[in-house]
Amino acid sequence: MINRIRMVLSGSGGQGVITAAIILAEAAVIYEGLNATQAQSYGAAARGGATRSDIIISDQEINFPEVTQPNILVCLTQEAYNTYSSIIRPGGTLLTDKRFVQLTSKVDAKQIELPMYETVMEKIGKPVVFNICVLGALIGITEVLKPQSVMAAVADRVPKDFLTMNNRAFDLGLVLGGQFRR
Amino acid sequence: MPKNIRFVQGNEACVEGALYAGLDFYAGYPITPSTEIAELLSERLPERGGKFIQMEDEIASMCAIIGASLTGKKVMTATSGPGFSLKQEAIGYACMAEIPCVIANVQRGGPSTGNPTHVSQGDINQARWGTHGDHSIIALTASNHQDVFKMTVDAFNMAETYRTPVVLLFDEVVGHMREKLIVPEKGELEIVDRLRTSVAKDVDYHPYLPREDGRLPMSDFGGEHRYNVTGLFHDMWGFPSNNPKIVSGLLRHLVDKIDNNVQAITRYKEHCLEGAEYILVSYGSSARSAIHLAQNRRSKGEKIGVLELQSLWPFPVELVKEKCAGAKAVLVVEMNMGQVLTQVKAAVKNPDRVFLANRIDGKLITPSDIKQLLRVIQGRGV
Numbered sequence: 001m002i003n004r005i006r007m008v009l010s011g012s013g014g015q016g017v018i019t020a021a022i023i024l025a026e027a028a029v030i031y032e033g034l035n036a037t038q039a040q041s042y043g044a045a046a047r048g049g050a051t052r053s054d055i056i057i058s059d060q061e062i063n064f065p066e067v068t069q070p071n072i073l074v075c076l077t078q079e080a081y082n083t084y085s086s087i088i089r090p091g092g093t094l095l096t097d098k099r100f101v102q103l104t105s106k107v108d109a110k111q112i113e114l115p116m117y118e119t120v121m122e123k124i125g126k127p128v129v130f131n132i133c134v135l136g137a138l139i140g141i142t143e144v145l146k147p148q149s150v151m152a153a154v155a156d157r158v159p160k161d162f163l164t165m166n167n168r169a170f171d172l173g174l175v176l177g178g179q180f181r182r
Numbered sequence: 183m184p185k186n187i188r189f190v191q192g193n194e195a196c197v198e199g200a201l202y203a204g205l206d207f208y209a210g211y212p213i214t215p216s217t218e219i220a221e222l223l224s225e226r227l228p229e230r231g232g233k234f235i236q237m238e239d240e241i242a243s244m245c246a247i248i249g250a251s252l253t254g255k256k257v258m259t260a261t262s263g264p265g266f267s268l269k270q271e272a273i274g275y276a277c278m279a280e281i282p283c284v285i286a287n288v289q290r291g292g293p294s295t296g297n298p299t300h301v302s303q304g305d306i307n308q309a310r311w312g313t314h315g316d317h318s319i320i321a322l323t324a325s326n327h328q329d330v331f332k333m334t335v336d337a338f339n340m341a342e343t344y345r346t347p348v349v350l351l352f353d354e355v356v357g358h359m360r361e362k363l364i365v366p367e368k369g370e371l372e373i374v375d376r377l378r379t380s381v382a383k384d385v386d387y388h389p390y391l392p393r394e395d396g397r398l399p400m401s402d403f404g405g406e407h408r409y410n411v412t413g414l415f416h417d418m419w420g421f422p423s424n425n426p427k428i429v430s431g432l433l434r435h436l437v438d439k440i441d442n443n444v445q446a447i448t449r450y451k452e453h454c455l456e457g458a459e460y461i462l463v464s465y466g467s468s469a470r471s472a473i474h475l476a477q478n479r480r481s482k483g484e485k486i487g488v489l490e491l492q493s494l495w496p497f498p499v500e501l502v503k504e505k506c507a508g509a510k511a512v513l514v515v516e517m518n519m520g521q522v523l524t525q526v527k528a529a530v531k532n533p534d535r536v537f538l539a540n541r542i543d544g545k546l547i548t549p550s551d552i553k554q555l556l557r558v559i560q561g562r563g564v
Contacts, residue, residue, distance in 0.1 A: 026189040029362045038360040064474040
């Protein structure tokens with residue numbers, strides 16, 4: 001595994017982008033003994049506004065917490081895609097959801113479009129777990145962390161009654177992403 | 183894996199540090215980017231029998247913690263620039279009446295309401311001279327969550343040791359970003375408790391009569407002794423006095439008790455500093471970028487090091503002078519117009535070889551921002 005992974009998760013407020021980012025970084029720190037930082041652009045606008053969260057995971061010390069060129073970029077809205085697709089590190093991975101993003105240009109990266117939202121709505125019917133499905137897909141594709149580490153971090157943050165639903169969403173994502181394992 | 187491992191915001195690390203140090207009482211008025219401190223303490227303090235109170239404003243919050251401290255509690259408030267301005271009068275009162283208290287200022291862009299959700303380090307001088315009149319003050323800072331915790335504990339310890347307000351100067355980036363924190367076990371870090379008087383009940387207690395070692399034992403206000411507390415110059419009973427000897431004696435004491443202990447108060451870290459030709463002096467979140475750059479350039483053979491300051495007031499003049507003595511150039515990396523730069527220039531032998539690498543647009547200064555300036559100074563073009 002590379003010793004430093006830089007990720008940017010982007011989308012719009014309310015999609016759970018920040019929560020997903022926190023869960024991912026927390027899983028790395030608590031359940032895999034790695035170092036991780038999670039930072040976010042923070043403004044007056046939250047719901048509906050563009051959001052971005054930077055995550056760095058490493059087995060070494062992390063100082064500068066911002067990501068300039070992500071290895072892994074997730075864009076969950078067209079606006080996020082238009083804004084950030086160009087910053088991806090050459091050879092990196094770009095993950096988008098067909099329902100929200102239409103790819104307009106080719107970048108020097110592996111571009112993966114997955115029907116995450118559609119799958120969640122079809123199989124679970126609750127858009128609230130969309131972000132957890134995205135996390136599953138991300139892990140399925142990149143294998144950055146062990147799925148059980150991320151699930152344990154989800155369990156720490158999600159109310160007990162909703163855990164089964166979140167587990168299902170994660171598994172759906174894992175399967176979707178698994179087809180594109182790097 | 184240590185069981186106390188956490189993944190938290192810097193503000194939460196501050197809360198954990200405060201609770202570890204024995205915080206009993208918090209009064210505050212929430213303000214971005216410090217709000218999480220109040221939010222978390224509103225839950226955590228009552229759980230362990232402490233008191234949390236949201237006051238009507240920052241002035242009242244500061245006054246409330248002063249009162250609570252006098253009754254024997256370990257106290258704290260948290261704020262950001264605009265609130266820090268409002269607290270200044272009462273901070274001066276705490277300096278004068280020698281009341282231990284901790285004020286966390288999670289800095290955002292100023293002046294005025296400024297740039298609420300973005301980072302800045304513009305309150306360094308305000309921490310020193312925000313309140314009027316000659317006085318000294320202690321201000322600590324940190325660049326990562328483990329150090330936020332440690333500096334918060336140190337702040338409470340120093341407040342008790344020197345009977346003074348201590349300012350924690352954090353910033354939005356450190357306050358809001360999340361990273362690992364390992365909460366130390368009980369007993370791992372030293373905790374300084376309130377020095378209480380041994381004078382028995384109903385025996386005359388002089389609140390401002392120093393012991394042989396210069397320290398002033400306190401008596402919980404409202405408890406066993408009656409005494410006066412004032413913001414006026416005062417005698418050993420705490421009663422107002424304009425006797426020239428008392429006035430000058432007290433003022434010297436207020437300054438000397440801190441300035442004569444610079445060495446004991448100084449907190450710093452070195453990164454790649456040995457044999458460094460170019461030294462980056464930095465603190466808080468901007469130090470993260472400086473360290474990133476230094477480690478990166480070191481691996482390429484460039485002799486760049488970082489002196490990370492964790493105590494800004496009293497300014498560690500001798501330390502900066504000594505560490506920077508052999509440097510070809512010194513860059514002060516900060517997010518203001520050069521507040522620590524001025525101090526560094528005054529401390530070193532060659533002030534004309536001290537430069538400012540700053541950013542003042544609400545964005546975290548980046549390693550490449552620093553690198554660009556460094557290249558110019560090194561004569562390697564732009």
